[in-house]
Amino acid sequence: MAHLAVSDLHARYGTVDVLKGVSFSMKKGEVIGLVGPSGSGKSTVLRTLVGLTPASAGTVTINETVIDFSNAASVRLARDQMAIVFQQYNLFQNMSVLHNVTVAPTKIKKWPEAQVRQEAEKLLAMVGLADKLAAYPDQLSGGQQQRVAIARALALQPEILLLDEVTSALDPELVNEVLDTIRRLAGEGISMILVSHEMAFIREVADKVIFMDEGEVVEEAPPETMFDAPTTDRARDFFGKILRH
Amino acid sequence: MNYTFQYGVVWDNFDVLMEGAWLTFQLGVIAFGGGAIIGLVGAAIKTYGPRPLRLLVDTYVVFITNTPALIQIYFLYFGLPEVGLRWSNEACVLIGLILNAGAYLTMILRAGFLSVRKTELEAGQTLGFSLVQQIRYIIVPHIAKSVYPALANFFIVVLVMGTSIGALIGVDELTGQAINLSTINYRWLEYFSVVAALYVVLTFVASIGLALLGRWAFRVRARIF
Amino acid sequence: MERIIEQLPRFFTLDNMVLLAQSAGLTLAMTAMGCLIGFGLAFVLVYLRQTPGLWALPLRLVCIAYVEIFRRIPFIVVIYLVLFFIQTVTTDASLFTIAVIAICIYAVAYTADIIRGGIESVAQTQVEAATAMNFSRLRTMVTVVLPQAWPVIVPPAIAFAVSFIKDTALVSQIGVFELTFRGKELNNQGFSALLVFGTIAFCYFLMSFPLSMLGQYLEKRLGTPRGQRSARSIRNG
Numbered sequence: 001m002a003h004l005a006v007s008d009l010h011a012r013y014g015t016v017d018v019l020k021g022v023s024f025s026m027k028k029g030e031v032i033g034l035v036g037p038s039g040s041g042k043s044t045v046l047r048t049l050v051g052l053t054p055a056s057a058g059t060v061t062i063n064e065t066v067i068d069f070s071n072a073a074s075v076r077l078a079r080d081q082m083a084i085v086f087q088q089y090n091l092f093q094n095m096s097v098l099h100n101v102t103v104a105p106t107k108i109k110k111w112p113e114a115q116v117r118q119e120a121e122k123l124l125a126m127v128g129l130a131d132k133l134a135a136y137p138d139q140l141s142g143g144q145q146q147r148v149a150i151a152r153a154l155a156l157q158p159e160i161l162l163l164d165e166v167t168s169a170l171d172p173e174l175v176n177e178v179l180d181t182i183r184r185l186a187g188e189g190i191s192m193i194l195v196s197h198e199m200a201f202i203r204e205v206a207d208k209v210i211f212m213d214e215g216e217v218v219e220e221a222p223p224e225t226m227f228d229a230p231t232t233d234r235a236r237d238f239f240g241k242i243l244r245h
Numbered sequence: 246m247n248y249t250f251q252y253g254v255v256w257d258n259f260d261v262l263m264e265g266a267w268l269t270f271q272l273g274v275i276a277f278g279g280g281a282i283i284g285l286v287g288a289a290i291k292t293y294g295p296r297p298l299r300l301l302v303d304t305y306v307v308f309i310t311n312t313p314a315l316i317q318i319y320f321l322y323f324g325l326p327e328v329g330l331r332w333s334n335e336a337c338v339l340i341g342l343i344l345n346a347g348a349y350l351t352m353i354l355r356a357g358f359l360s361v362r363k364t365e366l367e368a369g370q371t372l373g374f375s376l377v378q379q380i381r382y383i384i385v386p387h388i389a390k391s392v393y394p395a396l397a398n399f400f401i402v403v404l405v406m407g408t409s410i411g412a413l414i415g416v417d418e419l420t421g422q423a424i425n426l427s428t429i430n431y432r433w434l435e436y437f438s439v440v441a442a443l444y445v446v447l448t449f450v451a452s453i454g455l456a457l458l459g460r461w462a463f464r465v466r467a468r469i470f
Numbered sequence: 471m472e473r474i475i476e477q478l479p480r481f482f483t484l485d486n487m488v489l490l491a492q493s494a495g496l497t498l499a500m501t502a503m504g505c506l507i508g509f510g511l512a513f514v515l516v517y518l519r520q521t522p523g524l525w526a527l528p529l530r531l532v533c534i535a536y537v538e539i540f541r542r543i544p545f546i547v548v549i550y551l552v553l554f555f556i557q558t559v560t561t562d563a564s565l566f567t568i569a570v571i572a573i574c575i576y577a578v579a580y581t582a583d584i585i586r587g588g589i590e591s592v593a594q595t596q597v598e599a600a601t602a603m604n605f606s607r608l609r610t611m612v613t614v615v616l617p618q619a620w621p622v623i624v625p626p627a628i629a630f631a632v633s634f635i636k637d638t639a640l641v642s643q644i645g646v647f648e649l650t651f652r653g654k655e656l657n658n659q660g661f662s663a664l665l666v667f668g669t670i671a672f673c674y675f676l677m678s679f680p681l682s683m684l685g686q687y688l689e690k691r692l693g694t695p696r697g698q699r700s701a702r703s704i705r706n707g
Binding site for chain 3: 307308311312313314315316317319320322323324326327328401405406408409410412413420423424433434437438440441444445448449
Binding site for chain 1: 595596598599600601602603604605609613614617618
């Protein structure tokens, strides 16, 4: 049974159609790599899943529950089960690292504080920031902030982790520490949708690669097939340009 | 609330209110204009003048901006007769507002002056510009764009807050007329609600006019809201 | 000039000075109360102004209209309107109360824009992160936006309150025993206007200048990242 099923998803910014009928599904523990040129709508898919961009049509089903994006309670349910990590980390600037990770589980999910704190410290240790609990985001490097953002998302114990170009804003030398973290998460069997330009990394961790262009899913295939022998012209075009080096 | 609104009297005397509005506008323009000249001189002195003059301007600005305009006007209105000068109410208000506006405009224009790079002025100097010419041909065009929104906004302040103070010493601008008419008919709420609306209209018209002037003369996009 | 010198000992009596001090205190009290209450109400106004949904459009428009209208009406007109409006409802209200209400109404309109500016200065991405984690609009505002908007809001808000000290002079017109009213009284008693209003001006100066310097100091302190961190540590205790 599909863990997540997206069917004919449409979204628009004002008068522009950004998503024109996106469909795909995902099994529990799967890692999906979502790739494509800029403006193809990859980030919009993630944003729509957590209700940041309104969906104009289509359905999303998580674990048999259908999400109705026009219903606030339904959207809250979707957000309950999916956690997103942004390209710009978006840590709360007025809260310490630890507070950033604990605020949602304690205040929104209403889980007991002591437990949440313990979990948070474990997660932050896992991403290698055990010594930065009391630091504030403006005291950390981009790579460190992004790792906190990942810990913050994991603290919510989501069914699915959404990673939106999480290394694109980082200086090259900081990219690897974040990729290492994601690699470890993939190894632990966490369901993830990974929007990224890091093709080598996607090839390594993804179970399935989805290629999008101009708001549509153009091709869907396992990494070896997608990168070495894409079947559609557009995909071949794209990977030809990217993978020459 | 047991009060029956009777707006009839207000409409009957609307022309009187219009006269008041016209006086308000005139006072506002003259006060702002006079203040702008003082402001330009003051800003120039603060940027280029010798220390004693700068201190004088500073004292003037600090004192005016930390005391109420009403007190400044009372000082003139009640005080001038003591030194033998009997000026009209309107003159007292006007002088008071000009001096008041001059201090604030000195501050606004000084910020503009500071944004002009010294090199631009030096270029003017080598071309033989006097200080006045430098101000006129180099500084003013340069800062017009950045200073214009603040100036336009301050004009509205003078128009609304400044001129209405005149009512308290018997000047027949818009608020003054409202007081006059109300003491005759006792329809205070009606008159004042209409006058309030007139001020809103007056300021919107002025804002739009200033925005258009800004766009046409200085290519500045000033906000109306 | 000789007249002024002759009046000096009669003017600067202890009684007069105490009276002036009291009325100055009243001026400060009015300003503080009016601006604090107005500031609080302005928050509510700005929050309501952001209520999402088509059904809330009238509410949003009312909030916008309030600010745009009351920012364009002279304070003296507001004072008169409040005075006569309240007097049709009840005759028991004290002049002080009426003055504070008028100050409130005015302060709400002016500080609402300051608050909105502060809130809009917080990156929208902060709000998105909170929304994606199911934060309610109120919780986002209180725990994420306001703490970050604070350093942008406080300096202009203080500057507004300090400059309002001068505007309270207008309530002398309806008979509140504040500083300007005392000035007119003393002038009526025969003291030279130059002496009286010069002294009154100086009293206002003593109240306004140090406070505005304090405001500027706070602005500098809250503006630097180090300042913000110490502000944070003060807040988090």
